[in-house]
Amino acid sequence: MRADAARNREKVLVAARELFAEQGFDVPLDEIAAKAGVGPGTVYRHFPTKQALFQAVTEARVSAMIASAEPSADAGADLFAFLGKMADEATAKRDMSDAIAVPSELRDSLHATLGGLLARAQEAGAVRADITTKDLVALMKGMLQSMHEGANPAVLLEIVLSGLQSSRKP
């Protein structure tokens, strides 16, 4: 690979990282190219599609988060800690809310991780048994998106966490 090519690839990644974090996946690709100081064509020589660029940007953080989901003695706490981490990330950077939604292998891994944590927490009796992985993913997707619309992230998270645990009071 030519030296300027590697340099440009890095510039694109830096710009994409910042803009995806600020505005989420919906940021126009031309804007990323402009911020990187290159043409749109250059972006496409390094990343075949916008989603590939998005995945390249989010890969490190999401993978780290998935790796951090190691089972402990308290399966319920494991799940809640993971959801809390997701909420924290999503509060700070808008791209985390999209990482759970934009189609990619990364997203599938994330869903699988959530499913595993959920299953263990349910076996341990820490979470209602009638919740499916789809339910949890949908719930998180909605919650993460809501965090960028003026709602209080901490309160939202608490509501979801407590809702996962108990059934409704009579």
Added chain:
Amino acid sequence: MRADAARNREKVLVAARELFAEQGFDVPLDEIAAKAGVGPGTVYRHFPTKQALFQAVTEARVSAMIASAEPSADAGADLFAFLGKMADEATAKRDMSDAIAVPSELRDSLHATLGGLLARAQEAGAVRADITTKDLVALMKGMLQSMHEGANPAVLLEIVLSGLQSSRKP
């Protein structure tokens, strides 16, 4: 108003009602026109903008729902019943999930109604005091959208309702 004009207006409303219910606000306006058997121009002679058409379609149901929110002795039950009604509507018709999001006077009334119910429920001690109207609206927006992505609506609603009531178990 000419007779054919009134007839076409009605055809547009019928088509819009069905398509908005099926696909939500994002359905292309040309598709609505095609289903109604008229041209796009005809739609715009009766409704100045797509949002106006959406509002005309959802007006009746949303207004009825708002009107049904009369305070009883149990402020908590009032709020929960209202949220349940919203969830039911959103489960059956996709446009209800958008009515809470698409800018319109109707949406503002809906938000105001939610705020009122929330405040009363909080005074009665039936709902955590640290939740704002924005939080509730964001939560509902996320939940309603999630209902069209394969999640179990009833479970989602129960999670939210129980989350609104109690703080997290220690």
Added chain:
DNA sequence: CAACATACGGAACGCACGCCCCGGTTGGCA
């Protein structure tokens, strides 16, 4: 330094959608 592959920029394409315009048509009133 020359020559060539590699990479660049940005104009252009294709598509989708909201919205508008205009030549033709139709309904209602005198």
Added chain:
DNA sequence: TGCCAACCGGGGCGTGCGTTCCGTATGTTG
């Protein structure tokens, strides 16, 4: 019945975006 205003259809405009193409510039190699 004839005329005029109201209305119709649908082609077209403007916009925004992802993606591609190509003439030009640049880094690398012998």
